[in-house]
Amino acid sequence: MTVAPNTLRSGPDDRGFFGQFGGRFVAETLMPLILELDTAYREARADPAFGAELETLNSTYGGRPSPLYFAERLTAELGGARVYFKRDELNHTGSHKINNCLGQILLAQRMGKTRIIAETGAGQHGVATATVAARFGLPCVVYMGETDVERQKPNVFRMHLLGAEVRPVSAGNGTLKDAMNEALRDWVANVETTYYLIGTAAGPHPYPELVRDFQSVIGREAREQMLAAEGRLPDTLVACIGGGSNAIGLFHPFLDDTDVAIIGVEAGGHGLETENGHAASMSGGRPGVLHGNRTYLLQDDDGQILEGHSISAGLDYPGVGPEHAWLKETGRVSYVPATDAEALEAFQFLTRVEGIIPALEPAHALAHVMKIAPKMDREQIILMNLCGRGDKDVFAVAEHLGLGLGS
Amino acid sequence: MITTRIDTRFAALRSEGRAALVTFVTAGDPDFDTSLEIVKALPAAGADVIELGMPFSDPMAEGPPVQASSQRALAAGQTMVRTLDLVRRFREGDPDTPIVLMGYYNPIFSYGNDRFIADARDAGADGLIVVDLPPEADDELCLPAREGGLNFIRLATPTTDDNRLPTVLANASGFIYYVSILGITGTASPDTGAVQTAVQRIKRRTTLPVAVGFGVKTEDQARAIAADADGVVVGSALVNAVRDSLEDGRATARTVGSVTDLVRTLARGVGEARAGVTA
Structure with a gap:
């Protein structure tokens, strides 16, 4: 990759930092997985077939x-x-969430993962994840704070229809951050089979970068x-x-x-x-x-x-x-x-x-x-x-x- | 690197031919005064090392027991300043029992890394476990902590394979904490055979003691693990003992005793482990 001088678009560095921000602050159990994801993403990005498949899905499925x-x-x-x-x-x-989900489900498939988990707040990311999981025939668990389950009932029902299991999270205030904690706990317990499909441009490197790239x-x-x-x-x-x-x-x-x-x-x-x-x-x-x-x-x-x-x-x-x-x-x-x-x-x-x-x-x-x-x-x-x-x-x-x- | 109370304690236990019982409780659970009483009572009940949780709002690697314990402490007004104060007050009456502060990075980062290292050392803490600081982030806190005279205890897990193990061991000190399951604290029970293999694999690569935790709840489990490992960590079972002793969320006359009773049985398991093997 050639990096133009004086660009604001070359980040993050290879440790996942944008200046002092970003990085990989995760428990040791997840660290090997995060590194594996990083390698898989670099390979996918360099593979024209991956880009072509995503583009086709974006146009014919995502609209x-x-x-x-x-x-x-x-x-x-x-x-x-x-x-x-x-x-x-x-x-x-x-919503825009489908852009990221299509990219990540292809990555999950490439990595040989057989189970998808996600967190959701408004339910838009949960619906988009449940959608791509249905499209690719993978079981899907969506963590959602119980407060959000209450205030976003239509999306909860959509996820059920799409075949996903919605697990309400009662910890904390039962909102998005608590759902993310719970998804991370699930991931730690199921690292071998499970792909964590993060919905926003945050989390440990390389998630902020790959979500950004897909969006x-x-x-x-x-x-x-x-x-x-x-x-x-x-x-x-x-x-x-x-x-x-x-x-x-x-x-x-x-x-x-x-x-x-x-x-x-x-x-x-x-x-x-x-x-x-x-x-x-x-x-x-x-x-x-x-x-x-x-x-x-x-x-x-x-x-x-x-x-x-x-x-x-x-x-x-x-x-x-x-x-x-x-x-x-x-x-x-x-x-x-x-x-x-x-x-x-x-x-x-x-x-x-x-x-x-x-x-x-x-x-x-x-x-x-x-x-x-x-x-x-x-x-x-x-x-x-x-x-x-x-x-x-x-x-x-x-x-x-x-x-x-x-x- | 200077010798800490952790090094001294593990060396002494090694010469006695037995493993360490490492007891985890959360600082400030269920309230500051009761928590201080619990911590003060741990050594006499058989705890060799005290792992003291620094409560955090979002403890990602913890199961429901430790999450709830952290919430109780925060609800009772626990802060980093008070946690260090608790260490200081414990240390006034116990110059020998090692204290390992365990928690997550944000409350430390918020307190200020340099200030935290200095204050933790002054208060009488001996080591740190920071769950969300992997070796790749050693420049953040691990290296400065070692400079400042605190051990930085590293977690190794079932996903830490032979390729990665040297990275994990590189800047570790005090002991290695082997996470016996894929998962969060206080959930599944470890397979002692797999744990034994993993402990031996780690011990081939380091001279540091290896303690095993996550999912150890009973005297029998403690006995089985202590046959090979240099230490057994018990946490969720102890904070559940705190929880079960409460009435309307408040400490009762039973609270301290219910924790120390459990510690006594666990200590018996650890103490008998190798006697049982050789007998």
Whole structure:
């Protein structure tokens, strides 16, 4: 691999670090497996047949390329920059998660693994994993916090239909971080047969790198589509950040385009001033080590991990992918919060103005677009990753609006 | 490398011809005062080495017993400062029994690695086990800890094959902790035959003592493992004894005694292991 000088796209180093972030902080039982995964991934990446098979699956099964859409009415309503959406919510299973799952299931198959496990928060990654497990005929166990099982019932049912076993996790607050702990425990006990299909660009090296690589199809397509549509690159990219896989997928191909401003939108929950009331690990946390990597974490003064809060089950993770932590430190990407209330408003606004029901996760990104677009010039362009659709969220949103649907 | 209480204790036991009983409890479980009482009572009950858990919110390698124990300690207000204070107060009355601090990296990293090493040493700790710091991360804490006079106890597991074993042993000190099962603490019971083979495999590569843990719950298991291994680690069974003694989540008059009673039976198993073999 040739590495261009002065690039922000060459990380991580061979120990899995992006600056001080990333690495492989795992128990010894997992270490040989992590090293084996690393070797298998390097070989797969160098194998044209692997790339070709993934591309075919992405197009014929996943539905790629996803369209680039000019949101004309939204743009008119906001009265500023032209807003484009990268419509990854149109993918099979309804979000960007399928991009990563297709890549990793091929890798699992290549490694001869016979059982798939995953963690999920909102259930989007769980559904995508259960989907590819069904497609490839592998048994699948999905760990999901019991709080999330409750607030994401439609996705739990979808996973059952797809033949996956959903194991509710009651430890901690019963959310995404607890599900990830439990998946790691399963993996330690079943290392020989089991492939852990991590859903976000976090965890021990090489997961942050390989998830990013599989998700970067978003940014590569968007870059080409934008050049075709407008003859130039966008002025600003916006994406929501939980663990950060959709965002790094959009951002990575643009990192060296210095004229493109890049903004990641974290879950501001009840507001950053509310203690343990948000999930904005970069805006409101500090560096630490969890789930195999060093990154920004929500934690108390004693280094105990906080649960975080977001209206969106897909964003209330107390950490973030290590490459984002590094992009924050280098200043290349700005990370800002959007609150629950702002996301709810954006959710309803987009639905009415464009006829697109977004997931609550990208509704956070949209909330920020709604703040900045009116202040920008009409010739400027914002490209936002609309990474998931909101069908799964309509019951939860009805509850928040006091219009419970009695489900 | 200086000689620690761990080195001294294992050398003494070796000359006595018996294995060490390594007892794990979580600092601050179920509360600071009771925990200190438990730890103080361990040596007289037969513990040769004390492994003291530094509670963490997300203990990834632990099964439900140690997870719950960690949660109880945190709920009772345990912090790193208080854990080191507990070590200090124990050490005032016991100059000899080695203490190994066991936990996860984030609370240490948050406290500050250099400050932690200095304070742990000053408090009277002798070694560290940090589950999520593999040898590939030795520059983080292992090497500075050794500089600072603390043993860094390395875990070897059934997945640590002969190719990898030298990496695991390279900067290890104190003893090697052999994880007897593929899995988390306090779940499956080890196959003593497989453990024996693994212990011998490790001992061919190192002069350090090899202790065995994960899934050891009973006197009989302790006896079987102590026939070959240099130490037997028991944790989940002890924190379950704490749990079972509580009423409404609070310590009772039985709490300390229920832990020490179990330690006595385990110590009997360990003590008889080689006598039984040679008799």
